[in-house]
Amino acid sequence: MTxxxxxxxxxxxxxxxxxxxxxxxxxxxxxHKAKQPTEKTAEQARRELLQxxxxxxxxxxxxxxxxxxxxxxxxxxxxxxxxxxxxxDPVLRAKExxxxxxxxxxxxxxxTLPPDAALLAFYILPDETAVADFSxxxxxxxxxxxxxxxxxxxxILRTLEANVPQVQRLKILIxxxxxxxxxxxxxxxxxxxxxxxGVAAPEEPKPSGMSVLTxxxxxxxxxxxxxxxx
Amino acid sequence: xxxxxxxxxxxxxxxxxxxxxxxxxxxxxAAQVKRALEAQGFQVVMTREGNDxxxxxxxxxxxxxxxxxxxxxxHIASTGLVGTxxxxxxxxIPPVTDTTGLIPWDRAQGAFVELSRxxxxxxxGELAKRFKGSPDTVLVAPxxxxxxxxxxxxxxxxxxxxxxxxxxxDRMVPGVADAIAQGVAAFRPSYVLTTAPGTSGGAQP
Numbered sequence: 001m002t003x004x005x006x007x008x009x010x011x012x013x014x015x016x017x018x019x020x021x022x023x024x025x026x027x028x029x030x031x032h033k034a035k036q037p038t039e040k041t042a043e044q045a046r047r048e049l050l051q052x053x054x055x056x057x058x059x060x061x062x063x064x065x066x067x068x069x070x071x072x073x074x075x076x077x078x079x080x081x082x083x084x085x086x087x088x089d090p091v092l093r094a095k096e097x098x099x100x101x102x103x104x105x106x107x108x109x110x111x112t113l114p115p116d117a118a119l120l121a122f123y124i125l126p127d128e129t130a131v132a133d134f135s136x137x138x139x140x141x142x143x144x145x146x147x148x149x150x151x152x153x154x155x156i157l158r159t160l161e162a163n164v165p166q167v168q169r170l171k172i173l174i175x176x177x178x179x180x181x182x183x184x185x186x187x188x189x190x191x192x193x194x195x196x197x198g199v200a201a202p203e204e205p206k207p208s209g210m211s212v213l214t215x216x217x218x219x220x221x222x223x224x225x226x227x228x229x230x
Numbered sequence: 231x232x233x234x235x236x237x238x239x240x241x242x243x244x245x246x247x248x249x250x251x252x253x254x255x256x257x258x259x260a261a262q263v264k265r266a267l268e269a270q271g272f273q274v275v276m277t278r279e280g281n282d283x284x285x286x287x288x289x290x291x292x293x294x295x296x297x298x299x300x301x302x303x304x305h306i307a308s309t310g311l312v313g314t315x316x317x318x319x320x321x322x323i324p325p326v327t328d329t330t331g332l333i334p335w336d337r338a339q340g341a342f343v344e345l346s347r348x349x350x351x352x353x354x355g356e357l358a359k360r361f362k363g364s365p366d367t368v369l370v371a372p373x374x375x376x377x378x379x380x381x382x383x384x385x386x387x388x389x390x391x392x393x394x395x396x397x398x399x400d401r402m403v404p405g406v407a408d409a410i411a412q413g414v415a416a417f418r419p420s421y422v423l424t425t426a427p428g429t430s431g432g433a434q435p
Contacts, residue, residue: 073311073389143308144244144252146318146387150371151309180286180374184236184243185305187374189336 059085064097065162067155068110075147077112077155079162080105090166094130095122097163101155112155114141120175128168129191130160136175142183149186161194168194231267231274231414232293234303234375235260239283244308246391252306253281255391255399259304262403266411275299287335290378294338300349300414300421301383303375310389312398314364315406317354318385319346320376338380345382348420353384353413360405382421386410 064084067077084100087093098119104111117138124130142152153172160167170192173179179188235256237243243252257278264274275296277289284292293301310316323340326333333341350368358364373385388406393399 073309075310075316145307145309145390146305146371146373146385147307147316147389148309184241185373185375187372187377189374190372192372 059087062086066101067158068105069112069151071109075151077158090164091122091124094160094164095119097159098132101159112152114138116141124166128166129171130167131171131173133173133176139174139183144183146185149182152182153186153192157192157194170194231272232277232296232299232301233260233264233274234277234289234301236303236305237283238278238281241283244306244391248394250391250396252391255306256304259403259406262407263410266407267414270411270415286375287378289375294380299381301379301381302410303385305385305387307387307390308392311363312389312393313361315357315361315386315388316365317350317368318371318373318387319350319368321370321372333380335378338378339376339383342382345421346384349382349417350384352416353410356409356413360409
């Protein structure tokens with residue numbers, strides 16, 4: 001290699017080192033920035049979802065009654081009146097009150113549901129059975145126990161009773177699935193009866209081939225068919 | 231008597247900040263309750279003796295295969311006033327209309343709810359005498375374990391794993407054991423079953 005070529009090579013290497021020194025910090029900043037959304041907590045994600053809730057702010061504000069825990073540690077609930085923009089549509093209204101229930105009271109000690117739990121879906125079947133689908137955190141983050149799990153279910157049921165009269169029964173799913181218990185104690189295979197202080201109303205045995213969720217619909221269809229025959 | 235220390239194995243149940251685990255504490259409670267019941271002349275079967283975790287149905291099967299059993303599941307809560315104890319019974323389950331005379335497994339408690347309430351009331355009364363702040367009457371909750379028991383069945387829940395010191399729970403053990411034994415002994419005369427169809431029930435404990 002000629003001395004001239006060596007000088008060119010050394011110059012090229014020096015230029016590469018300088019370019020790398022300038023580029024790597026910028027690249028590191030980009031990687032750090034790209035990483036941030038994946039590190040967002042479930043709580044942040046839930047709050048963002050809540051902000052995107054339909055109709056929030058556009059509906060008239062009405063007094064809603066929320067049921068949170070009492071401070072007496074006796075497992076009882078106390079009604080708290082809050083002003084919320086509630087939709088007249090029962091499904092939207094139920095989503096709004098349940099999201100408020102999940103967001104929790106001012107006093108975190110009165111919370112009945114875990115802060116990282118989210119309502120994934122809510123719908124009302126023709127027989128007035130409401131189906132509320134929650135994220136897995138409702139079972140994994142709640143304090144385990146008969147009292148705490150009953151308090152959680154009762155707060156959901158009583159808040160729905162107070163604000164969405166169209167709901168007569170409640171079925172709770174977790175991540176779209178029927179589960180055995182909320183967190184090892186309270187039976188979630190049953191449907192909860194509204195206006196019964198949270199007491200579960202076991203269902204009549206289902207004819208084979210019907211799922212828990214479609215049974216009421218299929219029964220209604222059968223009834224319509226029999227009426228049509230007459 | 232069938233005693234059920236809840237949870238076990240990988241299922242630790244309620245966990246306190248001081249490392250207290252429900253699955254371990256209930257074993258200690260169960261051992262003492264067993265001795266207190268045996269002192270009253272009852273034969274006692276446990277659903278688990280060590281750190282294993284039978285399923286809800288396996289635990290129910292232990293009770294449902296006994297003749298004239300009484301089932302008690304023991305729990306330590308995460309919440310509640312420390313030093314109190316509550317008794318829960320299953321809610322009403324509509325009567326079985328099956329013409330075969332068999333009781334569906336998932337509604338087995340239906341025929342025994344009244345007896346469970348009677349037993350629960352007696353045990354709760356004894357607990358309320360010993361642990362100030364406990365309810366005077368039995369509570370109703372859809373506890374999963376109770377639903378598949380074809381016998382009088384109650385859940386006893388003690389507060390709580392949130393104690394600062396495990397000895398606070400240890401001090402409750404003799405009182406809980408005595409209250410359960412006294413409650414069951416008082417219940418014995420009223421446990422006269424008309425044999426429920428499809429069950430092996432019918433005898434006194």
